[in-house]
Structure formats: C-alpha cells, structure tokens
Amino acid sequence: MISAIISTYNRERFLNGLFESILNQSISKDDYEIVIVNNNSTDRTEQICWQFMADHPDVKCSYFVETKQGLSYGRNRGIEESNGDLVTFLDDDAIIAPDFFEKTNHFFDAYPTVNAMGGRILLRYMEEKPAWYNPFIAPILGYFNPGDKQKVFSNNYFRGSNMSFRKVVFEKHGGFDVRLGRKAASLYGNEEKELFYRFKENGEVMWYVPEAVVYHLVPIERTTDEFVRRQAIGIGKSERIRTLSLGKAKWYFSVFKELLKWAASFGIAAFYLVTFRYAASRIIVKFRAWVSKGLIFRYD
Structure with missing residues (x-):
C-alpha cells in the first residue's frame, strides 16, 4: 500500500483539487491511504479535511495536527503515522496525474532494491504565465523536468512535489532535517536536497521516473x-x-x-x-x- 502524505499550512483553496486528483487514481482505493498533517493552519483547512473524510468514508484517510511549525516536522509526522510500505509526499498546492500511484507502485515493484524515486513536475498557471518566464528560473515555481528517460539521479536530485520512498529507508537513515524547509510563511528550503545527499552518502541509489507526473499550481501572486x-x-x-x-x-x-x-x-x-x-x-x-x-x- 502507498501512503500519500500531505503536510499542509493555510492552503484551503487548493486542497479540494488535490483530493479530487487522488480520488481519480487508476488504482483501487484499497491500495492507498491519505495521511493529512495540519501544520497549525489558521484558515479553513481543518473543516475542509474533515468534510472530505465525511464525504468519502470509503477512502482510508487519517488527520493529524503537528504543532511544531515547519514542513519538515509535518512530513516526519506523516511518516510516523503512515501504514504503507511506500510513502509519497504530495504538496498541498499540486494535483497528481490519474496514474501517479500506479506508476509509482509499478516502479518499486520493478526495482525491489531501490528505496527512493522522484518524478516529473509540470506547471499549471491559474491565471497567466509571467513575462519573465524562462527555464532557468522556472524551478522556483516548482518545475522539474530532466527528460523523458528513467535514470539514476547523479548530480541532480528529486523535488518535494514529487518524491516517493520505501518507508524502511527512513528507519535506516532518518527523516527530514527540521532546521530546513518552509516554516509558516517563510520560504526556506533545501530539506529535499539534504535528504537526498544524506541517503546517497549512505549507499542509496535513487531514480528519476518521468512517467510519475505531478502538476504544480501557480497562482498569480507567485509570479511577482x-x-x-x-x-x-x-x-x-x-x-x-x-x-x-x-x-x-x-x-x-x-x-x-x-x-x-x-x-x-x-x-x-x-x-x-x-x-x-x-x-x-x-x-x-x-x-x-x-x-x-x-x-x-x-x-x-
């Protein structure tokens, strides 16, 4: 089973879109669970999550509040609360392709010795594309597309909107560094980079899998x-x-x-x-x- 971990903070307007993309997955609802970690949101996040669970009792979904502020705290809490042998981290402002879980499961089945993978992240503009857009700056909007072929990550590394793991790898090497990553409205990062290189130094071979696709939403305020x-x-x-x-x-x-x-x-x-x-x-x-x-x- 795959555990989809959503660590969320004040993203009420995006959550229903993410939930809908999970409901539209090509695999059975019996083969995945959703683990929601509310990281001290002050908007309607809690009400939206409880409403989703009430509307879809057939979906395995659990809800937790992590009072230690920070995305890394939220993700680590999600790992602790998850029940699947695979975990994937879904951004609260993204949607996943209909076969995302299927492609992720298929990769780990095909490569039983691989413990981590990352996929392609494409952008969906909610209003308009910024005049300054260029491929060199696009990654700050979430874009990640190293090509169409599966390959081992070398100098590059997976991105937070699309990274999946065997849960056992966190038991071996630990979770996300809580000094890094977003905390409330701050725009710190690098927790995925730190995790990747720590895993690599401990002998893990991690793959880029372009077939596993996530779409990152870009509202107009993120283009300023x-x-x-x-x-x-x-x-x-x-x-x-x-x-x-x-x-x-x-x-x-x-x-x-x-x-x-x-x-x-x-x-x-x-x-x-x-x-x-x-x-x-x-x-x-x-x-x-x-x-x-x-x-x-x-x-x-």
Whole structure:
C-alpha cells in the first residue's frame, strides 16, 4: 500500500483539487491511504479535511495536527503515522496525474532494491504565465523536468512535489532535517536536497521516473518580483544552513559554485537582452543576487 502524505499550512483553496486528483487514481482505493498533517493552519483547512473524510468514508484517510511549525516536522509526522510500505509526499498546492500511484507502485515493484524515486513536475498557471518566464528560473515555481528517460539521479536530485520512498529507508537513515524547509510563511528550503545527499552518502541509489507526473499550481501572486525575491533569499539561506552544518569548507565551496553561477547568469541574461526578452534578462540577474544575499550574509 502507498501512503500519500500531505503536510499542509493555510492552503484551503487548493486542497479540494488535490483530493479530487487522488480520488481519480487508476488504482483501487484499497491500495492507498491519505495521511493529512495540519501544520497549525489558521484558515479553513481543518473543516475542509474533515468534510472530505465525511464525504468519502470509503477512502482510508487519517488527520493529524503537528504543532511544531515547519514542513519538515509535518512530513516526519506523516511518516510516523503512515501504514504503507511506500510513502509519497504530495504538496498541498499540486494535483497528481490519474496514474501517479500506479506508476509509482509499478516502479518499486520493478526495482525491489531501490528505496527512493522522484518524478516529473509540470506547471499549471491559474491565471497567466509571467513575462519573465524562462527555464532557468522556472524551478522556483516548482518545475522539474530532466527528460523523458528513467535514470539514476547523479548530480541532480528529486523535488518535494514529487518524491516517493520505501518507508524502511527512513528507519535506516532518518527523516527530514527540521532546521530546513518552509516554516509558516517563510520560504526556506533545501530539506529535499539534504535528504537526498544524506541517503546517497549512505549507499542509496535513487531514480528519476518521468512517467510519475505531478502538476504544480501557480497562482498569480507567485509570479511577482516580491515572491521571487523571498524564494531566492530563502534558497540562499537554506543552502547556508545546510553547508555550514557540514563544515566551513562545504560553505566556502558552495560560495565558489555561486560565483560560477554568476558567470553563467550574466551570459544567459545577455542572451535574453540581445533577443529583446528584457523581463527574462532582468529576473535572471535579480534572482542570482537574491540567492547570493541569502547564502553569503548572515541575517534573519
């Protein structure tokens, strides 16, 4: 059985869409469960979840409140409360393809020694695509699409909107680092990156499986400069926390890589500038500056 873990915080307007996509799965309802972890929401999340469970008594669904604030706390609580031998983490602002559970189950059946996988994440704009859109910045909106072929993750790693595991791997290597990940309205991250590299260092081989597809919803407010700024600074801050926890040398190396990314960013920005895509050129430079600010400078 697969346990679909949803750690949610103040996303009342998205939850019913996610629930509907779960109900439309191609596998039997007997073969999955939903584990909802409410991470101190102040909106109508609780009422919506209880209503869903009342309307669908045929679906195995459990509901918990995690009072320790943070997405990593919520995900770890979901792991503890889950009953399946497989766990998948569903974002509360995403929907899953109708065969998502089927494809996930099929992969783990076909590769019994593999304990972790991640899939493709495509975007669905709720209003309009931003003028600055380009593939280099799209990942901050949730986009993740390394191609059409299954392959072992090497330098890349799975993303939080689409990652699935054998539950036993958490018993072996531990769960998400609670210092990282979003906490309430903050836009910290890197908990998936930290988890991936910790698992990899412990000998786990993890795969990219493009057939398992998730659609990440993009409301208009996530396309503004202010959202990009907060997200980019959060990325930088999170990488600072992650690398410093491994030693100063790791942080220095991360800063060095950031300098290389600056060189690439200037080249990409120049290309967009000469091809008259001014919004894309501008956001490339701003994004890099905001990430660097979070990575290099220590501040709250």
